[in-house]
Amino acid sequence: MDAFTTLTAAAVPLDAPNVDTDRIIPARFLHKPRGPEFGRLLFHDLRYDEDGRERADFVLNQPAFREARILVAADNFGCGSSREHAVWSLAAYGIRAVIAPSFGDIFFNNCFKVGVLPVVLPAATVAGLRRQLHAMPGAPVTVDLEAQVVVGPDGARTSFAVDPFRREGLLRGQDEMALTLEREPAIAAFERRRAAEAPWLAR
Amino acid sequence: MTGPRTLFEKIWAPHVVDEGPGGMSLLYIDRLLMHDGAVHTFDRLRRAGRAVRRPEAIAATADHYVPTSAGGIADPAIRSMVTEMDRHTRELGIPYFGPGDARQGIVHVMGPEQGFTLPGITLVCGDSHTATHGAFGCLAFGIGASELEHVLATSCLWQKKPRAMRIRVDGPRPPGVAAKDVILSVIARISAAGGTGHVIEYAGSTIAAMSMDERMTVCNMSIEAGARAGMVAPDETTYAFLAGRAFAPTGARWEEATAFWRTLPGDEGAVFDAEVAVDAATLAPTVTWGTSPQEALPITGRIPDPADAPDPARRAAVERMLAYMGLAANTPLTAIKVDRVFVGSCTNSRLEDLRAAAAVVRGRRTVVPAWAVPGSGLVKRAAEAEGLDRVFREAGFEWREPGCSMCVGMNGDTGRPGERVASTSNRNFEGRQGKGVRTHLMSPAMAAAAAVTGRLTDVRSLVAEGG
Numbered sequence: 001m002d003a004f005t006t007l008t009a010a011a012v013p014l015d016a017p018n019v020d021t022d023r024i025i026p027a028r029f030l031h032k033p034r035g036p037e038f039g040r041l042l043f044h045d046l047r048y049d050e051d052g053r054e055r056a057d058f059v060l061n062q063p064a065f066r067e068a069r070i071l072v073a074a075d076n077f078g079c080g081s082s083r084e085h086a087v088w089s090l091a092a093y094g095i096r097a098v099i100a101p102s103f104g105d106i107f108f109n110n111c112f113k114v115g116v117l118p119v120v121l122p123a124a125t126v127a128g129l130r131r132q133l134h135a136m137p138g139a140p141v142t143v144d145l146e147a148q149v150v151v152g153p154d155g156a157r158t159s160f161a162v163d164p165f166r167r168e169g170l171l172r173g174q175d176e177m178a179l180t181l182e183r184e185p186a187i188a189a190f191e192r193r194r195a196a197e198a199p200w201l202a203r
Numbered sequence: 204m205t206g207p208r209t210l211f212e213k214i215w216a217p218h219v220v221d222e223g224p225g226g227m228s229l230l231y232i233d234r235l236l237m238h239d240g241a242v243h244t245f246d247r248l249r250r251a252g253r254a255v256r257r258p259e260a261i262a263a264t265a266d267h268y269v270p271t272s273a274g275g276i277a278d279p280a281i282r283s284m285v286t287e288m289d290r291h292t293r294e295l296g297i298p299y300f301g302p303g304d305a306r307q308g309i310v311h312v313m314g315p316e317q318g319f320t321l322p323g324i325t326l327v328c329g330d331s332h333t334a335t336h337g338a339f340g341c342l343a344f345g346i347g348a349s350e351l352e353h354v355l356a357t358s359c360l361w362q363k364k365p366r367a368m369r370i371r372v373d374g375p376r377p378p379g380v381a382a383k384d385v386i387l388s389v390i391a392r393i394s395a396a397g398g399t400g401h402v403i404e405y406a407g408s409t410i411a412a413m414s415m416d417e418r419m420t421v422c423n424m425s426i427e428a429g430a431r432a433g434m435v436a437p438d439e440t441t442y443a444f445l446a447g448r449a450f451a452p453t454g455a456r457w458e459e460a461t462a463f464w465r466t467l468p469g470d471e472g473a474v475f476d477a478e479v480a481v482d483a484a485t486l487a488p489t490v491t492w493g494t495s496p497q498e499a500l501p502i503t504g505r506i507p508d509p510a511d512a513p514d515p516a517r518r519a520a521v522e523r524m525l526a527y528m529g530l531a532a533n534t535p536l537t538a539i540k541v542d543r544v545f546v547g548s549c550t551n552s553r554l555e556d557l558r559a560a561a562a563v564v565r566g567r568r569t570v571v572p573a574w575a576v577p578g579s580g581l582v583k584r585a586a587e588a589e590g591l592d593r594v595f596r597e598a599g600f601e602w603r604e605p606g607c608s609m610c611v612g613m614n615g616d617t618g619r620p621g622e623r624v625a626s627t628s629n630r631n632f633e634g635r636q637g638k639g640v641r642t643h644l645m646s647p648a649m650a651a652a653a654a655v656t657g658r659l660t661d662v663r664s665l666v667a668e669g670g
Binding site: 015016017018020022023026027028030031032033034045050074075076079080081082083084085087102103104105106109110113114127163164165166167168175176177179180181183186187190191194197198199200201203 | 217220221223224225226227229231233234240243246259260268280281284321323324329330331345346347348349350352353356357358359361363365395396399400426427429430431450452456457459460463494495497516519520523611612613620630632633634635638
């Protein structure tokens, strides 16, 4: 997993609420193993028409937003299916941070496993950011995980909350597996106790 | 020690192995369900040189990629998802119900059917509809591929404790109102993000009176309200369902288990972070009109007018949905013609669902293509023993093989662009049932009614007509 510390980059606004993971990556691509081609599949059916040509009206196809590394979305971004492919496709495209008023729970968790930072900010703040990005296409936004602050194109700073545990993991680019494996004795002890308390679960 | 506790708290606390920094808990996972979408996770685990910690705590099946018609899978990449699942589970000693096994089916039908799903446990699966299993009074939620790899290797997950929400539904259900109508109405009320960060406990007399099939339908769509998990307190209905199932305890173990399960329901006075109350008498057969499950209305309603939206953002969202759905504002829902009908999915493919749909189509003829896709081989067999397959076939339905089918379309079961589908599945997202396909969610009886009239139909009018 790639570490995330701070990022200043062009940000792309996506105004629709309830953008589900089916829209982020359609189900027909899910049999593919994770790889760089997922960047091309991001928002596939919104980005390309029936003949595979780019739809000019989709925001990511507009010149100022093509190189965006930050996505500013609306309520309930990433709702629906648990497919981690949605985060893989964002990361493969180059999007490393998503700012929204709320996220689908499973998508939110998946982000931290892949090295993409989901940032929850108040709805009015996020709407303001999107307005600025529409008015100044290609304007940069800063997401600083160390300081836990987002800096908008207008220079306004908004701090955000993040679980210390997940923050630490992202800052170091370290997944949780090592941390869990360190606790093997505790897990084994737990299992012995559980086997005694709930013997009907033994198989 | 502590005060009154909720069902959720009674399951959560005993599963915490360790507390991490910042309020994260290392949660023990009793059981893991797997489906054919998990093949690449096995590959990654092996590449990392990690073993499966407890193969005996896993059950697997193939559902997402299996064909629901006779014959094999033409696309080699799709076919390998199923054949590789077979290989991995065989090599790792994981019980696997694959094609050809009567127990094969949608993972959220198979787990309960086998008694693999039990009250009081933690259960996960790499699928967002894992909330289904909460109908048995367990904590069950969907996870992504990395979390799946983590559970395979460690039998644990790092989790932030969710908040608890209670949704009480009370009173007798009016005629024609199915479990699907209850949950669609709840989602419409609290929104697609209303349950975010919460575990929902469904309670009240309406829920208590429901069968297990109905409770599963309700819990299944918790994720459509934003909640990773939904649950119902276990009771005699739960135990009667589980008794004698393959993975359920037997003899003295059964007695011990049920004695413990009876302690699980929430204590009187337990406090929830959020409460919602629904009067069942206010509910009606319900359909969705938009591209989020929250856009649901009683069948007697009309398509919303964007001009009535409370703010510009909502207006834009409604306009976009109407454009995708090919619908005009203020159209009566019952005037909307459908092109095909799908009865199936982890929401509504169990025996009672098929009975409800068959009762409507019996003696009638479909006027559009219609599929009935049973949730498992065992559901199919039980339905055929009752003659439901004949009822469906005589009405013009296709009676198909078990799998996820047109709910997610990963096996190629999709509609054509622009087609309008009356569907008993759980998601009406853009492109969910195929590129450009327009989905209306509803109960099995309502989908059956649409199949025989060719439009969205109030099933109560058909039932009245039929006497």
